[in-house]
Amino acid sequence: MSARQTCAAVGVCLLVVSLLSAGQMVESARRMELGSRRDLALSVATKFDRVSHFLSLNRPRDWANDALDRDVGFEPVVVGPTPTIDPDATASTSTTTMPTPQSTTEPTLLLEVTTPLTPPEREPTSPGRGDPTRPGTTATVSTPPPNQVGRRTPSAEAPLVMYVGGDSMARELGESLLALVGASGVVDTDLEYRVSTGLSRPDFFDWPARLQEEVTDRPMEVAVVLFGANDGQNLEALGTVLPFGTPEWIAEYHRRVAAAMDVLYAPGRDVVWVGMPICRSASYSEKLRIMNQVYADEAAKRPWVRFVDTYTMFSDTDGAYADYLPGAGHELTLMRQGDGIHWSRQGGDRVAQAVFDLVDATWNLPG
Amino acid sequence: MLFPTIRFAVFFGAVLGIGWLLARWPPWWKRFVLVASYVFYAGWNWRFVGLVVASTLLNQAMATRIHRAATRAAAKGLLVVAVVANLGLLGYFKYYGFFASSLVNLFRDWGIELSLPVVQVILPVGISFFTFHAISYVVDVYRGTLAPARLIDFAVYIAFFPHLVAGPIVRASELLPQLRHRLDRTGVETSRAAFLIVAGLFKKVVLASYLSDHIVDRVFANPELYSAAEVLFAVYAYAIQIYADFSGYTDIAIGCALLMGIRFPDNFNAPYAAVSIQDFWRRWHMTLSRWLRDYLYIPLGGSRRGRARTSLNLVLTMVLGGLWHGADWRFVVWGGLHGGGQVVETAVRSRRTRGRFRRRERLGIGTAAGGDGGRPGDESDSLRRLALLNKGLPDSMSREAQVTVLSRVETAARRREERRLVRAERGPTAAGRWIGRIATFHFVCLGWIFFRAESVDRGWDMCRRLVDGGWGSAPLVTPLLVVAIAGALVSQHVPAVIMTALQERFSRLVPALQGALVGCAFLVIDVLGPTGVAPFIYFQF
Numbered sequence: 001m002s003a004r005q006t007c008a009a010v011g012v013c014l015l016v017v018s019l020l021s022a023g024q025m026v027e028s029a030r031r032m033e034l035g036s037r038r039d040l041a042l043s044v045a046t047k048f049d050r051v052s053h054f055l056s057l058n059r060p061r062d063w064a065n066d067a068l069d070r071d072v073g074f075e076p077v078v079v080g081p082t083p084t085i086d087p088d089a090t091a092s093t094s095t096t097t098m099p100t101p102q103s104t105t106e107p108t109l110l111l112e113v114t115t116p117l118t119p120p121e122r123e124p125t126s127p128g129r130g131d132p133t134r135p136g137t138t139a140t141v142s143t144p145p146p147n148q149v150g151r152r153t154p155s156a157e158a159p160l161v162m163y164v165g166g167d168s169m170a171r172e173l174g175e176s177l178l179a180l181v182g183a184s185g186v187v188d189t190d191l192e193y194r195v196s197t198g199l200s201r202p203d204f205f206d207w208p209a210r211l212q213e214e215v216t217d218r219p220m221e222v223a224v225v226l227f228g229a230n231d232g233q234n235l236e237a238l239g240t241v242l243p244f245g246t247p248e249w250i251a252e253y254h255r256r257v258a259a260a261m262d263v264l265y266a267p268g269r270d271v272v273w274v275g276m277p278i279c280r281s282a283s284y285s286e287k288l289r290i291m292n293q294v295y296a297d298e299a300a301k302r303p304w305v306r307f308v309d310t311y312t313m314f315s316d317t318d319g320a321y322a323d324y325l326p327g328a329g330h331e332l333t334l335m336r337q338g339d340g341i342h343w344s345r346q347g348g349d350r351v352a353q354a355v356f357d358l359v360d361a362t363w364n365l366p367g
Numbered sequence: 368m369l370f371p372t373i374r375f376a377v378f379f380g381a382v383l384g385i386g387w388l389l390a391r392w393p394p395w396w397k398r399f400v401l402v403a404s405y406v407f408y409a410g411w412n413w414r415f416v417g418l419v420v421a422s423t424l425l426n427q428a429m430a431t432r433i434h435r436a437a438t439r440a441a442a443k444g445l446l447v448v449a450v451v452a453n454l455g456l457l458g459y460f461k462y463y464g465f466f467a468s469s470l471v472n473l474f475r476d477w478g479i480e481l482s483l484p485v486v487q488v489i490l491p492v493g494i495s496f497f498t499f500h501a502i503s504y505v506v507d508v509y510r511g512t513l514a515p516a517r518l519i520d521f522a523v524y525i526a527f528f529p530h531l532v533a534g535p536i537v538r539a540s541e542l543l544p545q546l547r548h549r550l551d552r553t554g555v556e557t558s559r560a561a562f563l564i565v566a567g568l569f570k571k572v573v574l575a576s577y578l579s580d581h582i583v584d585r586v587f588a589n590p591e592l593y594s595a596a597e598v599l600f601a602v603y604a605y606a607i608q609i610y611a612d613f614s615g616y617t618d619i620a621i622g623c624a625l626l627m628g629i630r631f632p633d634n635f636n637a638p639y640a641a642v643s644i645q646d647f648w649r650r651w652h653m654t655l656s657r658w659l660r661d662y663l664y665i666p667l668g669g670s671r672r673g674r675a676r677t678s679l680n681l682v683l684t685m686v687l688g689g690l691w692h693g694a695d696w697r698f699v700v701w702g703g704l705h706g707g708g709q710v711v712e713t714a715v716r717s718r719r720t721r722g723r724f725r726r727r728e729r730l731g732i733g734t735a736a737g738g739d740g741g742r743p744g745d746e747s748d749s750l751r752r753l754a755l756l757n758k759g760l761p762d763s764m765s766r767e768a769q770v771t772v773l774s775r776v777e778t779a780a781r782r783r784e785e786r787r788l789v790r791a792e793r794g795p796t797a798a799g800r801w802i803g804r805i806a807t808f809h810f811v812c813l814g815w816i817f818f819r820a821e822s823v824d825r826g827w828d829m830c831r832r833l834v835d836g837g838w839g840s841a842p843l844v845t846p847l848l849v850v851a852i853a854g855a856l857v858s859q860h861v862p863a864v865i866m867t868a869l870q871e872r873f874s875r876l877v878p879a880l881q882g883a884l885v886g887c888a889f890l891v892i893d894v895l896g897p898t899g900v901a902p903f904i905y906f907q908f
Contacts, residue, residue: 008879009882011384012883020887065894068894068895323487331472338489
């Protein structure tokens with residue numbers, strides 16, 4: 001084929017795929033950071049979308065999405081459900097391969113919690129709000145044994161229901177947490193992480209709505225959530241773009257964080273809000289520091305929410321970012337991935353241990 | 368800038384069109400492609416464009432000096448400087464953090480606090496690939512197999528965007544001659560390119576993403592939470608995922624280059640159809656295999672220095688090939704496994720060859736003693752052997768009868784030997800080849816466990832889990848997963864002639880229809896794939 005024909009074929013290909021996937025292009029443009037580039041991309045994609053609808057070229061994709069039961073724009077990116085454990089098989093290896101709270105020597109002084117470790121007094125359980133199918137849940141809330149600070153002791157028959165959710169940072173945290181609690185057989189953990197999401201762009205992914213679904217579908221006793229990695233951007237509220245870091249932005253972000261925390265509220269449920277760690281980029285870290293302050297402030301207003309400060313947990317002795325930090329045996333351990341943002345497995349283990357300690361202090365997990 | 372994104376589609380469409388417009392004027396085409404390649408690279412991290420430029424200038428300067436060196440010794444000295452500089456650059460970016468932290472921890476164990484900055488250096492994407500490109504260029508110039516190219520040609524060779532970030536590792540001798548001539552504007556292999564790009568996208572976006580999300584990531588993260596069946600299928604799935612991911616990338620790279628009128632060498636050839644480990648390495652990441660062979664294994668002495676040295680060279684080459692992927696013991700284990708496996712295979716093959724040679728000798732085939740094709744030994748020789756070997760014949764038997772019996776025994780033995788020889792020289796049977804394929808695939812999977820695991824210990828956890836994980840419950844092993852794995856394995860055995868025939872039929876269509884069909888294929892891939900696409904696995908190497 002000649003070069004001219006090749007270019008023509010490629011041009012036709014791009015045109016066809018643009019028209020057939022115009023809706024997807026609009027979605028992609030919507031996901032871009034607010035600003036002129038997004039406006040331009042959205043404008044071009046919308047024009048393609050109009051032509052596509054006019055020619056009914058959006059139909060094949062819609063049919064395919066219907067056939068595959070997909071909801072465009074609200075599609076799961078990565079979802080990690082609870083692993084299934086063969087209890088017999090697990091028992092043989094858990095003691096050798098699984099770190100346990102007792103065996104770890106992770107320095108606990110790195111864990112800074114802005115609210116008291118002892119859970120505050122909860123609102124009394126109102127009739128009908130407790131889950132009658134979960135034996136022990138309401139009973140332990142109403143009559144808390146003093147040594148268990150108001151919580152039942154989870155067992156294999158009635159495991160503690162824990163939900164771990166958030167942006168891509170929740171992946172390492174969740175996987176490490178699964179390793180800590182999963183094989184015990186007394187914690188039923190559901191891990192859900194969605195890359196490139198947060199609280200800043202409900203038009204792309206509406207986390208409060210998702211959390212509402214989650215608490216409705218599968219009532220949890222502990223919710224561990226983590227947001228912020230993608231929230232250092234302008235917000236759009238009531239048709240106005242709020243530049244990052246301005247008082248208006250901070251006020252709006254407060255409102256969104258508060259909404260997410262309130263969605264998770266239920267009597268007898270603990271919410272652990274994990275803050276963002278310091279990152280390699282100083283400017284990015286500064287944004288995270290601002291957001292962490294919002295999380296801490298909102299958590300302090302709500303007795304059911306406890307905030308885990310990972311910013312200082314992953315800072316060196318000078319309070320600066322470090323890829324390597326002293327590990328359990330004080331040896332230098334790589335805590336972060338190459339991007340200087342996400343945790344390595346060891347980093348995930350460290351923050352998971354902090355979360356586990358909080359949960360364990362409340363729920364008195366066996367083992 | 369990832370291949371399966373709208374951003375890349377827009378970029379590539381523009382580069383392709385402008386590139387062909389400039390193809391009549393090669394100097395301008397090269398300048399344009401070079402700038403486009405730097406723009407492509409800047410899409411990852413613009414700060415590292417300077418690194419690519421510096422590497423280009425350094426290696427071009429060294430190659431020119433090597434070529435002009437007055438003596439062989441001087442050329443060799445310059446070559447050493449160039450190779451050390453390239454490896455130093457690679458080592459700093461890839462291995463500094465690992466070695467610095469190991470050193471600090473080692474000294475701390477001895478009670479000495481080492482004040483060494485321990486940082487994880489940001490890894491420039493593709494550094495392993497463009498460094499290997501550069502080394503092969505200066506070595507070829509030193510060997511005299513290649514004359515130094517013009518700077519612009521060499522710069523395009525290093526930075527050409529389809530292969531810049533994850534290969535294939537194209538030799539200078541393969542790309543530079545194509546840059547010296549005006550591109551062929553009439554014979555673009557569009558059909559082959561279209562098939563490669565569609566296949567590559569399907570492998571990456573649909574297959575690799577599905578396997579990764581469905582089973583691989585979660586099982587490798589916490590193997591102790593899953594049954595043996597799930598762990599086993601996670602390992603199979605990873606074998607397919609890494610193949611689909613990496614071969615998908617190179618398929619797209621080769622396809623894009625073809626559309627621009629440039630040919631790259633193949634990088635994969637149905638690796639899971641390999642009947643042995645050596646065969647696997649002739650089919651997997653072929654451009655890295657031949658790089659390691661030509662620039663590491665052969666300079667180490669190859670197979671010319673005896674059996675022990677050959678084994679050592681094989682293991683060294685594979686371990687260093689493993690370390691090329693990153694500074695981690697798991698890559699050492701992976702490389703060591705493949706090196707050790709090849710040593711064992713070579714030993715077995717050598718033993719079989721010696722056995723065949725002995726049989727030939729015994730049968731007198733192709734030897735000085737029996738050059739007539741197998742004449743029976745003379746009578747006295749037979750009797751001597753009879754006296755030595757045969758104690759069972761009755762004493763009453765006459766000498767003639769003993770000779771007759773011996774002759775029959777020897778004839779029968781000879782026929783048996785002949786049959787064995789024919790079988791051995793014919794190669795393995797169909798059943799033997801399948802056994803070889805299955806054994807090789809499982810050996811390769813064993814290597815992948817350590818390659819993918821977070822650490823060597825986690826790799827052992829996976830192996831342990833396979834033994835004591837229990838086989839009862841395996842909800843992750845769904846029919847779709849089994850079909851995906853089985854389909855990918857079966858596809859390794861599809862004869863190339865079928866694909867060629869399909870391409871031939873496709874090429875007869877009018878260009879617009881070809882483009883429309885490929886556009887529809889993209890839609891199907893997009894619908895079947897997840898919303899976001901993870902970076903290619905080999906970008907981290």
